[in-house]
Each structure stands twice: as C-alpha cells, then as structure tokens.
Amino acid sequence: MAKLDPKERMKIPRQPMPNQDAVIRSGNFEEVALGYTEETMRKEAERCLQCKKPACVEGCPVGVLIPQFILALREGNMTKAVEAMKVKNNLPAICGRVCPQEVQCEGKCIVGKKGEPVAIGRLERYVGDFELAHRTCPLAAAPATGKKIAVVGTGPAGLTCAVDMAREGHKVTMFESLHGAGGVLVYGIPEFRLPKGVVFGEINYAVDCLGIDIKTDHVVGRSVSLNELLGEYDAVFLGTGAGLPSFMRIPGINLNGVMSANEFLTRVNLMKGYLFPEYSTPVKTGKRVAVVGAGNVAMDAARCSARMQALQAKQTNGDKGEVHIVYRRSKDEIPARGEEVHHAEEEGIIFDLLTNPIEILGDSTGKVVGIRCIRMELGEPDASGRRKPVAIEGSEFEMEMDTVIMALGTSPNPLVFVDADGLERTKYGTAVADTTTGRTRKQRVWAGGDVVTGAATVISAMGAGKRAAADMHKFLKGEAPW
C-alpha cells in the first residue's frame, strides 16, 4: 500500500471480525470469531497512527510493543511482528482472543477518540496464530544451568514462568492437580471462544521443545507439599489461580439444579460433557436456566447453556428453552468483555438487569423450580467507584427456573498453603507477593496470577509469570539475593 497520511488512515473503517452466524453457532461449540485474513489484517494495520507516545501501550497491563508489531505487520514482516510481540507477551494467540481490549489498549487508542479504535486484539491474534502455525523446534534454550525449578499450576501464569525459565536453561517441572494442563484456559473458557488446540499448542511447545516435565494429578498440599518441593528444587513458582467458587448466602443453595459456574463449565469443557454419552460426564442443563452474575464466567456459562439446550432440543425434537443472565447492576457496569456480551445477546441470552435473587425455590424432591428476586436501583458510588445497587422495597417477584448457575467470583484454593509455613496470605485468601518481582514472604518462593490478585485476567497472569521468571533467574545467578 502507498504511504498514507494520518487523515487517510483515520478514514479506513475498522475491519469487522468475520463471525460464525449467530443462529448456527448457538447450536455448536466451534469458534465464533474466525480471524482476519491477510488482506483485512493489512487494512486494519494501516489504521494505526504510530503515535510517538502510544497511549495503547500504557493501557496494556504488560506494555506490549503495540506500534512496533503493527508496523511490522504493515510491512508484511511477520518474523519481526512475532519478535516484537514476544518481548512482552508469550501468549498472543490466547490474549488476542480473550483480553478485555476495550478497557485496555483499545480503550486508550487515539484513533478511538474520534471513531473506532484500531483492532489491536484482532491483530494480536493474527500474529499469535501465525506464530503457532509456523513455530518449529528446536528453540533457543540457553545451556543447562543445573538449577531445578518447580512451577505449581499450569494456567497462563505458571506456563509463562515455566517457559521463560526453561529458555534460560533451568530444568523445569510443573505440578498440576487436574488431569490436563492449561488451567482456566482449558477447564473454564469454552472451545467456541478459545479453541483448545491453541492452548495445547503452547503446552506442547513447553514439553516438546523445552523439555518441561508436567506432572498432572499432583495436588500440591496433598500429594506433595510446598515445603517438600523446596527440599528438592532451587526455586518454586506458585500459579495456582483462584479456583474456589463462592455461593450466595440465600436459602435453597443446596437444591438439585444449583451449581457453580466452575462445576458447569468443568463438566462441559474439561470433561467434554457436551459429547455425553460418548464422554462419560453428564451435564444437566434445564429448559430454563438462570446464570447469576455478569462477568466473563457468567457469559461463558450462559452461552454454554444455550448450546447445551440446542443440542438437547435437536435430540428430543423439543424446544430449546431460555437462558437468563441475572445481574444486580445495570448494563453499564457489566464486567464481561464487550464482545462476549454482544455475542451473548446475538445468541438470544435474556438479560435481567438490576435484579438480585433472594431465594431459590425448590419442590418436595429437592429440585429447583424457580428463583425469587428483588428489583434493584443504583445508589451512590461505592469504594470500587461503581454505583451501589440498592434493593427496591416491595419489588419481589418470582421466575420459573429449573437450573441456577452461580457465577459470582472465585478465590484462591487454600490447599497449596498446607505445610507452607511463612507463605503469607491476605484476608481474601490471596498470597502476599511483591508486584514487581513476584517474591512471596517465604524464601525461594514466587507467586503470580490469580493466586495473588484474586480472579483477574489472562494477560495479567501472563505478565506476573514473566516478571517472576525474570527475578527468579537473577536470583539463581546470584545477581539478586533474597
């Protein structure tokens, strides 16, 4: 393309992401967003103004070199684009798909001040997919240092730390309590949003190219403790996430048909319950599903429910049913990624906003038959800056439901703190760790990701794993004593 001036660049419309049709996709688990072609990628890359002081980079939790990688894309130099990307981000194919770009990089984009921001996330995904498709072993790993590292948890934080340490020549062993690696990327986020092939690509790279050993079925705190790991390894990184679900403290929470989003999503995604009985784990999705909450987890649970309903309807020739998102604040406060909310709406999910459940109703056999809710209004802003929802007196009403999925946030699993004296915890159950180095209060132990921040994002977990690896490496070289 000929050189354009900023005005011309601003005139290029934001390139839409081709998506699977909403009606078709709500009946399958295949990926919704299909990715840019080379042509649309080039067009989109031309929209970037290459700001001297790139605000987008400030918006990125890990400071990805955004103008640099976009410039390389524009020049058609994929190798350079990948290189620029990888300076700060190990997992572009994943982050490009799941980051909340509208409140991060794209939220700060100057082009977005007047029109629509540059689709940085979609370009990032393009770079990531290209790299995954073309990446080959062997890779530049430094000569063996003789140091042994244990990484607990195989989510984005652990995986990033493990890969960076292995590339420095350290021998890395990962411990994972589940039967497969990947953390939330595998058990939580559904296939239609993040194909598992993308995650396995990263894991296989860690195992095959860098010789990282992954010990699945190992529950740290039970099979082996942190103190025992410290006896065997020179350093330990904890990336155990925040996997403990919370339930509302309202009557009826133990009825049949009430479950955590973690349970529902694990059955569907990790255990491939949508292929039951080919796969043995059943998933019960009713005809009237209420998902309580409006974060990414809630959107995923709602959209999986709709797909399960469609599969069941096909088998029984029955009608599909309804899926409701029940959220106590208004649309403006919805914490999920914008794209997911939009996709959920397209797929027919019903949003009951400013609505809070106060009781789950059951029948005589202990099964859910409905929920009792109260209408809410927004009051004064609270500590988080969001307007606080207040119940409207006398506005109680009931909705018929047979399934209630709780997507209300999670906290760190306490098992890893067993036999780990000195590893400090906050009152929220998160590990205390330095934000720049990842060092915990226990010698030779680093931590990062959701276990430190509480449920957050893939990119911040990835960044924490990267920072911890950098500090751990310095420590092992004797450059940064404890």
Next chain:
Amino acid sequence: MYKILEKQVLSDVTKLMVIEAPHVAKKAKAGQFIIVKIDEQGERIPLTIADYDSNAGTITIIFQEVGQSTMHLGTLEPGDMLATFAGPLGHPTEIENFGTVVCVGGGVGIAPVYPIARALKQAGNTVISIIGARSKDLLFWEDKMRSVSDEFHVCTDDGSHGRKCLVTDPLKEILEARKGSVAKVWAIGPAIMMKFVTLATKPFNVPTIVSLNTIMIDGTGMCGGCRVLLDEGAKFVCVDGPEFDGHKVDWTSLLSRLQYYREEEHAAIEHWKHHCNLEKAITDGGK
C-alpha cells in the same frame, strides 16, 4: 498412566485393585480418597483408599459396580492402565486412643473402614466392629476386619451369613450395654445406612463420624459439586471432609443430591453396554 498390578473379585459386583501410584502412596493415610479417570472419555470418580503401601508405591481400591465408570473399571485386568489417579485427597481420619470405639462398615464401605479400624487398634483403642451387607455374597474382608477387632459382629439383611439384621441392631445393643463407655463411632457405607447409624447413636450422644461419598468432579475444591449441608452451612466434602460429624449432616438434602444424575447414569450404562457388545461382535466376527 497408572498400572493395575493386581485384581481380586470379592463378589459378583465388588472388585479390588492394586494400583501403582507412588505419588499417592507416599502420603496416603486412612480416611483419604483418590480420584480416578479410566481413559480420555472417562469421568472423574472418587474412591476411598482401602489400603496403601508407601514402600511399594501402591494403593488398593475396592469398588462396587454401580455405575458406568465402575462397571468399566471392573472389566480391566492387571497390566491395564488408568489415565488419571490423583490424590491422596481429603483429610485423613484423626486417630487417637479414644478408649472404646465402634467401627461400622456396610457393603463396599467395609473397604474404607478397615484401615481406620486397623489404625485405631494400633493406637490402643478397644475396637468393636460391625460389618453388614444385603447378603453373604456382598461381604468381604471378614477375616481382615476380625483380625483388627476386639469384638466382631457380622450381619446380612437376608440372614445368609451372620445375624439376620441391620448393622444398627447390634450397634444399639452395644451402646445400651456399654452405656457411657463408647467414645466414638465410625460409620461408612451407603448414605442411608450412615443416616440410620447417626439416628441410632444420637440418643446416646456418642460422636459419630461418617465418610460421605457425594458426587465429585475435581476433588480439590474447585467445583462445589460435592457440597453437603451441615448445621453450620454448606461444606465441600472433598476438601473439608470426607469425614464429618454425622449428627450435623442434612441427610435429606444429601440423599436427594446423590440421585440427581440418575437418568444420565442409566443412559451412560446403556451406551457403554451397547458399545461393549459392538466391540465384542467385531472381535468375535473377526476371529
């Protein structure tokens, strides 16, 4: 992958397997459980540790073939591999010298109660054991249980072996005869049996520990599918248990939750049987 080293058929539907799993055996204690998944398509199911040998690196499991996964497991033979074997999970039994204790094992619950009785005996307790099942052919480990017990009772529902009664009958007699001297009761077996044991011990105010076998997925506190209602609120069986004070358990809720996937369980069994028959037909046809 974890190798099946040994298999014993304890009854038509009860099987014992010794599994090579050093990472579990190293730390295993009485009262804990494991999660097993047979293959890629399998579900994760919890099974109590019936015995363990940390030197040999092995775990013994005993299971009754009640669902598709246990039926499938029952068809495997020594040398076959299991895809997943995670543990040891849950809290171990708290073993002390309490004085006189009663251990009740019903059906397949005899398996997990054995290492507990053995540990209690080793700790100096006077151990009274009661084992029971619907009929003689569902009983096993009678000798093993007898060998760690100071007093021993066997009962069957149909009278085909031992006394014809429910485990709660000798239990009530013992509590009556030794009023005030029984320090603690352990009961492991079908939920309904555990419920009736706790009802029997309640009037005597004897602390009663039950080991709950709720539906589980991860077994590490991640899904909440295993939750049980106690007096003080919901608890996760996999991390807070599996042992609980039986007098605090809401048995109605527990029993109804255990039934929830019944229809799906039938469908899974049908599918599996059909699949097995097909496979058999193909191999037989090929011969």
